[in-house]
Amino acid sequence: MSDVLLDRVTKTYRRRPALQGINLRLTAGTTAIMGPNGAGKTTLLRLLATAIRPDSGQIRIHGADPNRPLELARIRTRLGYAPDGNDLDTRLSVLQFLHHVAALKGLDITERNRDIEQQIEALGLGHALHRQVRQLPTGTVRRLLVAQAMLGRPQLLVLDEPFADVDHESRHLLIDVLRRSSDHLTVVLAGHHLNDLAAIANRLVILKAGTVAFDNTPADLVAAGLATTNPDDLSPLEAGYLAALSDRPRPEPDPM
């Protein structure tokens, strides 16, 4: 019941298939979705965040069906979603932004203050609270996006590119927060930063042209990398990543 399940999920944009028959079962812990641009990462995340619906196939989030309005409402009360927020352009201050999102999530004033206080501490947003969001550096915006996703104690956290263009301090804070949250909730995140993602995820899913090319632990990807010839002196992780994306057939990973 506590799983997120995708069963033969397909999504097509203007006749260009974005996802083709995806089967995934995500349990508590952190799953990183990787792959080149256009491989379907954001589409997969938007499906999990109930922002779009699949063309075919089934999705179950903690046992609930997002196609049914009342179950959808239940899913959304326990969902945190951070879209790729590069262009977050609002005159709201950080504090107003957090209060706005908390109200959108239906938190009453005590829960709102409590959760916001917690996220400010966890993500080190104290210094930026009263500044306009549009004036913040990228790293702080990424932290803010994760903070808003955590409001209302979600069970499922869906984060698109949380590490893109972030500074050192932000990266450390984000990794720390995500590591701590993966004990008790299901985190799904997408990105390009192989090392960061491998550091926090206990599972890597590599997408290639809308299909799953790799689905196993980071350690397994390292092992796959060590098994390749690796002529370019890449790290085992990178070699494994490239091997997963190459056209060479490779043995299927154990289906858990």
Added chain:
Amino acid sequence: MTHPSRAELRGYLTSESSDFEADTIEHHLVGCSSCRVEIRDGEWTNRSWRQLRTTIRTPPRSRPERTLVTVGIPNHIAHLIAASPAFRPAWWLSVAAALVFAGIAAGAVTTNPLASLPFLTVAPVLPVIGVALAYGIPGDPLTQIAAVAPHGGFRLLLIRGLTVSASSIALAVLAALFFLPPNAAFIWLIPSLAATAATLALSIRMAAPVAAIVVVTIWIMLLGATTIAGTPTDAFTIGPHLLVLAIAVAIVGGARNSAPSSAAT
């Protein structure tokens, strides 16, 4: 300037120093950082700061927001309605658009009753569409976040639409009373107020988009009936009655629905 000794500072803190000493020390403290550190009560300062920080971090509630909470609107919804100044331009834009619509409709319809039909058809949904255009920048991350939040998306649109309709009606009535030659332009905004309120009320029981379809269907049927009867504008007088009915049904149903759960908590 010579600093007071530690013993003198301690005497000041324990109220053992003479008035003369105390006055001198106080005068000195105004400008001396190192002696201020010397007498600082760290524990009290931390407590005082935490209290201050909480106040700083609680955005002041605007008067409209407080009023809404007083009349019983749940405080998260009050917060969304009253919103932050950052959203106000979009809100005023929506109100202006609604008023322009009412003005045009009232002007066009006076001559021929059948000319009212196109205006009547769009009347219930137009302000909500206006709100969607004014607030929603598609692809904006905040819009994306709102779209999947329990009180974001369509419900938020309806709530904002409701405030826009209600405020526009108030403004149109005021204008008719004081500024313009008496006219009934405001009547063109009543269908949207009724439809939005009914949709919100019904969305207690069903998904908000389904509720919207139900309400719009009822409106179109009503309009069809009154048009066949030859007086499409009768929809104005019947519509609000249906609205009251819909809200009553939804609230009674909603109350019955939520009663067991509230008893359990």
Added chain:
Amino acid sequence: MADVDDSDLLAAIARGDEEAMRHLHAEHASWIRRRLLRRFEDGELVEEAIQDTFMTVWHKPNAYRGEGEVGAWLWGIAIRRLIDLIRRRRRQPSTLVGSVRSAEDEALVGLEFGEFAGILERLPQELLGVVRATILDGLTTREAAVLLGIPQGTVKTRMVRARALLREEFG
């Protein structure tokens, strides 16, 4: 030195920097509290006055015009917030008037402080309270009356006597 830091802090506070606010509070809250408590013993009201003071600073850091010590400016806000609270508690109409130190009082404060305080020491106890409130703390007669809990007329007559004595001391 400390002064430069304080005005930098105020500038940062004007930009909404909470950390700067924490520093300013840490620097000043404690001594201001002590000083208020020495004038008015109700701890609860003093706490409230401190909170009010720093909230005022948070919302209007630009009210500091760069004249004199930031500490003196903060004290001026704090003592008035306290008097305001005392007034409200006693349900008196609240009308705040700016400080109206006379030129003569200014001359007194302008003295080397030790010298001035030494003269004060020789004043009778009941006159000392009034002089401290008006000359040292810069309050108006009305504010001093609220703080000391005595009628305005009494403050005035005591000030007349105090001034006469002080004039004698200066020779």
